[in-house]
Amino acid sequence: MSHSQPRFALEIRNLAKRFDRPAVDGLDLSVDVGEFYALLGPNGAGKTTTLRMVVGLLKPDSGAISVLGIDALEHPVAAKQLMAWVSDEPMIYDKLTPFEYLEFVAGLWGVDATIAEGRARELLDWLGLAPHAHERCEGFSKGMRQKVALAGALVHDPRLIVLDEPLTGLDAASARQVKTVLRERVRAGGTVIMTTHILEVAERMADRIGVIAGGRLIAHGTLEELRVQAGRSTTSLEDTFLTLVAGQASAA
Amino acid sequence: MSQTGTLTWFARHETRLAWRDWLAMMTAGRRRGLKTVAVALILFAVFMHLLAYAMVGRFADMDVDADKTSLVVITASLFLFWSLMVSQAMESITRAFYTRSDLDLILASPTAAHRVFAVRIATIALAIVLMAVLLAAPFIDVLAGLGGARWLCAYGVAAALGFAAAAFAVTLTIALFRTIGPRRTRLAAQIVAAIVGAAFVIGLQVGAILSYGTLSRLDVLQSDAFVAHAPNIGSALYWPARAMLGDARELAAVLGLGLLSLVVVIAIFSPRFGEHVIAAAGIARTAARQRPWSRRFRAATPGSALRRKEWKLLLRDPWLMSQSLMQILYLLPPAVLLWRTFGQGGTLLVLVPVLVPVLVMAAGQLAGGLAWLAISGEDAPDLVATAPVPPRHINRAKIEAVMGAIVVVFAPFVAALAWLSLYHALVAALGIVAAAASATQVQLWFRRQAKRSQFRRRQVSSRVATFAEAFSSISWAATAALAATGTWLAAVPAAIAIGTLLGTRLISPR
Numbered sequence: 032m033s034h035s036q037p038r039f040a041l042e043i044r045n046l047a048k049r050f051d052r053p054a055v056d057g058l059d060l061s062v063d064v065g066e067f068y069a070l071l072g073p074n075g076a077g078k079t080t081t082l083r084m085v086v087g088l089l090k091p092d093s094g095a096i097s098v099l100g101i102d103a104l105e106h107p108v109a110a111k112q113l114m115a116w117v118s119d120e121p122m123i124y125d126k127l128t129p130f131e132y133l134e135f136v137a138g139l140w141g142v143d144a145t146i147a148e149g150r151a152r153e154l155l156d157w158l159g160l161a162p163h164a165h166e167r168c169e170g171f172s173k174g175m176r177q178k179v180a181l182a183g184a185l186v187h188d189p190r191l192i193v194l195d196e197p198l199t200g201l202d203a204a205s206a207r208q209v210k211t212v213l214r215e216r217v218r219a220g221g222t223v224i225m226t227t228h229i230l231e232v233a234e235r236m237a238d239r240i241g242v243i244a245g246g247r248l249i250a251h252g253t254l255e256e257l258r259v260q261a262g263r264s265t266t267s268l269e270d271t272f273l274t275l276v277a278g279q280a281s282a283a
Numbered sequence: 284m285s286q287t288g289t290l291t292w293f294a295r296h297e298t299r300l301a302w303r304d305w306l307a308m309m310t311a312g313r314r315r316g317l318k319t320v321a322v323a324l325i326l327f328a329v330f331m332h333l334l335a336y337a338m339v340g341r342f343a344d345m346d347v348d349a350d351k352t353s354l355v356v357i358t359a360s361l362f363l364f365w366s367l368m369v370s371q372a373m374e375s376i377t378r379a380f381y382t383r384s385d386l387d388l389i390l391a392s393p394t395a396a397h398r399v400f401a402v403r404i405a406t407i408a409l410a411i412v413l414m415a416v417l418l419a420a421p422f423i424d425v426l427a428g429l430g431g432a433r434w435l436c437a438y439g440v441a442a443a444l445g446f447a448a449a450a451f452a453v454t455l456t457i458a459l460f461r462t463i464g465p466r467r468t469r470l471a472a473q474i475v476a477a478i479v480g481a482a483f484v485i486g487l488q489v490g491a492i493l494s495y496g497t498l499s500r501l502d503v504l505q506s507d508a509f510v511a512h513a514p515n516i517g518s519a520l521y522w523p524a525r526a527m528l529g530d531a532r533e534l535a536a537v538l539g540l541g542l543l544s545l546v547v548v549i550a551i552f553s554p555r556f557g558e559h560v561i562a563a564a565g566i567a568r569t570a571a572r573q574r575p576w577s578r579r580f581r582a583a584t585p586g587s588a589l590r591r592k593e594w595k596l597l598l599r600d601p602w603l604m605s606q607s608l609m610q611i612l613y614l615l616p617p618a619v620l621l622w623r624t625f626g627q628g629g630t631l632l633v634l635v636p637v638l639v640p641v642l643v644m645a646a647g648q649l650a651g652g653l654a655w656l657a658i659s660g661e662d663a664p665d666l667v668a669t670a671p672v673p674p675r676h677i678n679r680a681k682i683e684a685v686m687g688a689i690v691v692v693f694a695p696f697v698a699a700l701a702w703l704s705l706y707h708a709l710v711a712a713l714g715i716v717a718a719a720a721s722a723t724q725v726q727l728w729f730r731r732q733a734k735r736s737q738f739r740r741r742q743v744s745s746r747v748a749t750f751a752e753a754f755s756s757i758s759w760a761a762t763a764a765l766a767a768t769g770t771w772l773a774a775v776p777a778a779i780a781i782g783t784l785l786g787t788r789l790i791s792p793r
Contacts, residue, residue, distance in 0.1 A: 086669045112671035122663035126599040127592070134580045138588025139670040148580035167599075183666065 037100030040064045040191045040222035041085060046094030047246075054080040055091070056246035062224055062239075064099070064190075067217045069237035070226045073276055077246035078226040082193050085224075086116040099190055112140065115184035119196035121176040122183075125169035129160050129179045132168065133186045140187035147186055154182040158208055174205035181209060185216070192216060194225040198232060210236060234268040242272060244279040293402040301406055331421035339422050343430030347528045351516045356504045357524035365444045366479050368415050372452030373476035375407045377469065379560075390557060400556035401549050404453055408545050411452075412445030433529025440527045440534065443541030450544040457552055460559050485616060585672040586680040593657050593684035600656070600735065616641075636767035639711045640760040642696055647718030647756025650689050652738070654726035657681040660735040682723055689719045707767055714763030721755040721784055728791035751787040755780050 041062040048055040055077040062068045072078045083089040085096055087107045096103040096110075103110035123132055130151065137147030155161045158178040163171070168179060177197065184192055192213070198206045213223050214236065227233055233240050234254060241251040250260045254268060261274040306317075345353060389399050419441040426434040455475065459468045514520050526534035583591065658681055661667060667677055693715050701708035729748035758780035765773035 088665055088668055108671045108673055111669055114669065116665060116669040118665060122666040124592070124596060124662050126596050131595065134583075135588050135592045136666070136670075137580060138583035138591075139585050139667070139672060141585060141671070144580040144582040151580065 037097075038063065039097065040066065040099055041224060042095075042097040043081070043085070044095040044097075046081065046084060046096065047092045048077075048080055048084060048089060049092055053246050055084070058094070058243070058246060058248055060241060060248050060251070062222060064222055065217065065220050066222055066238045067213070067236055068222070068224045069233035069240045070224060070243060071228075071230065071233055071240060071272055072226075072243035076243045078243050079195050080246075081243070082116075082195050082224070082226065086114055086193055087111055088116070113190045115187065115189035115192045117177075117180055117184045117192070117194040117197050119199045121173075121180035123168050123176055123179050126167055128163075128165045128167055129155060129182065130164045132179060132183055136183040137186050142187050150186050150188065151182070154185055157212065158182055173200045174202055177201055178205060178208065181212060185212070189221070191222045191224070194223065196226055196228065198227060198229055230268045230272060240268070242275050244276050249279045250275045290398055290402060293399050294405070297402050297406040301410060328421065332425060335421040335425040340425055340429060343426050343428075343434070345430070345528060347433070347525065347530055349524070349528060351513065352505055352510050354516065354521045354524045355510055355513045357527060358521055359504050361440070361444065361523050361527070364415070364419070364441075365448055366482070368411055368445055368448030369452050369455075370476045370479045370481075371414065372407060372411045372449045373456055373472055373479065375410065376404075376452050376456045377472040377476070379403055379407065390560065396557040397554040400560075401553035404449070404549050404553060404556070405545075407453075408446060408449035411449045412442050415441045415445035415448070431529075434527075436529050436531065436534045437527045439538050440523050443526075443537045444523070446541035446545045450541075450548040453548050453552055457555070457559065465559070585670065586676060586683070589667075589677065589680035590684045590687065593681060594688070596662075596735075597653065597656065597684075597688060636707060636764070638696075638700065639707055639714065639767040640764035642693060642711050643714035643718050643763040644756055644760040646689055646693055646715040647722045647752070647759060649692065650685055650719035651722035651726060651752040651756070653685045653688055654682075654723040656735060656738060657684055658723075658726050658730045659733050660738060661732070662735055664732055678727060682727075685723050686716075686719060689715065710763055710766045714759050714766070717762075717780070718756050718759040721759065721780065722752045724784065725752045725755065725787055728788060747787065747790060751783060755783050755787075758783060 039061045041060070043058055043060040046055055046058040046060075047053065058077070058081060060081075070078050070082070080089060084091045085098070085103065087103065087110070091104070098110040099113050101110045101113070124135075127135065133147070133151040133154070134144075137144070137151065142150075152161075155164050158181065160175065160178055160182065163175065168176060171179065177200075181197070184194075194213075197209060201209065210232065213225070217223055217238075225237075237254075239251060239253055240257060242249050242257070250257055252260065254271075257268070257271050257275070258266065261271045261278075266274075349357070390396060416438060419437065423434055423437040423441070426437065456468070456472050459471050459475070463471055522533045523537050526537045658678075668674075670677075697708050697712050697715070700711055725748050758776045761776035762773050762780060765776065
């Protein structure tokens with residue numbers, strides 16, 4: 032296990048996972064520390080499966096995953112200590128209040144209570160949840176629930192945040208708040224990896240973009256680099272993405 | 284095919300949904316399980332007929348002109364049966380109010396909502412009648428086989444009681460809705476349903492303890508004082524009992540009244556049902572303000588954070604409270620017996636060994652439910668799984684949460700027992716721990732992620748787990764019962780319990 036300034040926040044080598052058919056098929060991917068990385072791909076491309084293996088929710092059939100220099104398969108607890116996971120379905124408890132939820136998450140990550148409480152109050156304020164801090168989550172809208180889940184992901188100050196479609200179903204105001212929070216994390220030196228179907232978000236926010244199809248990384252780089260790879264230098268990300276995916280489909 | 288939007292069209296739709304719901308419940312969603320279910324049902328029917336033979340076989344010769352004492356006992360038994368039906372019907376009605384599923388579609392469509400709700404109430408009533416008839420069938424079959432075809436009239440009585448139970452449950456639930464509002468009705472109806480189902484039998488048992496120093500409910504019903512205070516033999520209260528004994532005229536009256544009560548209730552309440560459903564849907568979106576346990580974060584290890592979270596969720600779960608209430612209510616007679624034993628200076632000490640298996644059985648059942656909630660009913664499984672805590676530590680914390688709750692519920696009973704007899708307290712404590720630990724272990728082996736709201740149907744996910752949990756609880760209760768009498772034969776059910784667990788482990792998915 033190495034803790035000396037790793038270059039990559041996430042490094043995946045030859046990762047494979049098969050259900051009825053290969054979901055992830057020899058995937059290689061690396062994300063730099065302090066980077067905002069967007070992972071794109073058509074439905075069933077293997078994005079969620081990949082991220083679930085990264086955060087320890089699925090066991091890969093083969094391959095290696097390294098999180099900030101820690102072998103996540105060999106030392107899952109140490110790797111989890113540095114990560115947070117946010118899915119499109121907010122993982123919260125209806126019968127707990129946001130304040131209690133954050134207290135629970137801080138306890139799970141073993142964060143000192145005083146430090147965690149300060150962070151929690153700041154996050155609740157930041158995300159506009161302070162007036163609802165002592166209301167049970169059962170009456171919350173999808174946007175509020177997602178913000179509570181995001182606060183939970185941030186309360187233990189993770190160095191790598193992994194998000195799967197975090198903006199699905201959010202209204203414009205909530206989506207903007209979430210995006211702002213994520214950008215702030217990157218500015219503060221954290222790393223964000225996010226899947227999204229909203230290409231505009233990837234285009235505006237991501238430092239680099241990876242495109243997955245058929246369980247493999249078919250293209251990656253900055254938007255400009257992707258355009259070059261797609262052979263369409265002046266088109267939008269949507270056109271670039273569709274060209275890359277269509278190219279992969281015809282090659283397969 | 285019936286015309287769309289008519290009563291028959293809705294009835295077909297509801298029947299199809301009810302059938303698929305039942306099928307899914309029986310087969311846990313696996314079509315291949317149908318044959319197994321059929322075999323299991325046949326075996327269960329045979330077992331129930333044997334049980335019925337043992338229980339009521341000796342009453343088959345009872346005459347239509349039964350004496351007052353017999354009529355009182357039959358009427359009380361039918362009342363107990365009816366109260367259980369009411370309990371079941373109330374739960375179905377509450378679900379119809381609060382489970383949204385297709386209600387948005389129905390209320391948004393240009394169809395007459397009262398027709399849908401009329402059919403829905405009738406479907407609930409038919410389901411209750413079907414259940415009543417199926418539950419009564421083994422007893423009626425045995426009585427008819429031994430005492431003649433006149434006993435088949437009891438099928439009509441079961442159906443009539445089912446109709447009346449559904450009508451009463453609808454009325455009671457809507458009355459609750461109007462008096463205490465939609466927010467409180469959800470919890471209140473669940474609690475009332477639990478109490479209605481258990482109150483009569485527990486009331487009789489408590490009465491038996493207080494008046495006669497016995498646990499036998501039959502002693503109360505057959506006592507001279509009770510019979511003397513019961514209505515005169517010509518009273519209409521005995522119509523169901525007479526109908527059951529084969530009186531065709533009384534049967535027609537009972538069936539007619541049962542059906543009429545349901546028709547009247549449907550006619551009165553179905554037009555307003557939609558309004559209540561909308562009111563119930565409205566409260567689901569209102570956030571409840573929670574008095575904070577603490578305004579400050581408390582220091583916690585991952586284990587203590589998990590335990591605290593489980594206890595908070597258990598305390599705040601109204602469905603769990605109502606579901607567990609029945610199990611806790613059954614502890615009332617033992618509590619009264621203990622209290623009476625203290626009061627009478629130990630003259631009832633002879634009954635103390637009877638308490639031990641009751642406590643052990645209740646502990647096993649309660650622990651099974653709590654363990655399911657803590658282990659399978661985890662609402663944020665991904666959050667817990669992505670936390671930097673080894674899975675075995677998570678499991679240990681959840682087991683500790685369940686066992687902690689069991690200790691809180693049962694410690695007062697064991698302490699009271701210890702005051703009377705240290706030996707029996709020790710047997711009860713060991714039995715409680717063994718039954719609770721076994722039920723929790725079974726839930727760990729058969730964990731399958733589900734929503735907490737599916738608690739009522741937790742047995743669907745694995746029949747093996749349900750049977751293993753029940754069988755181990757029964758075996759530990761038998762062990763405790765025998766150990767309480769001081770015999771080494773207690774080792775036999777203990778070995779069966781351990782064997783059950785080992786067998787369950789072998790066929791468990793993990």
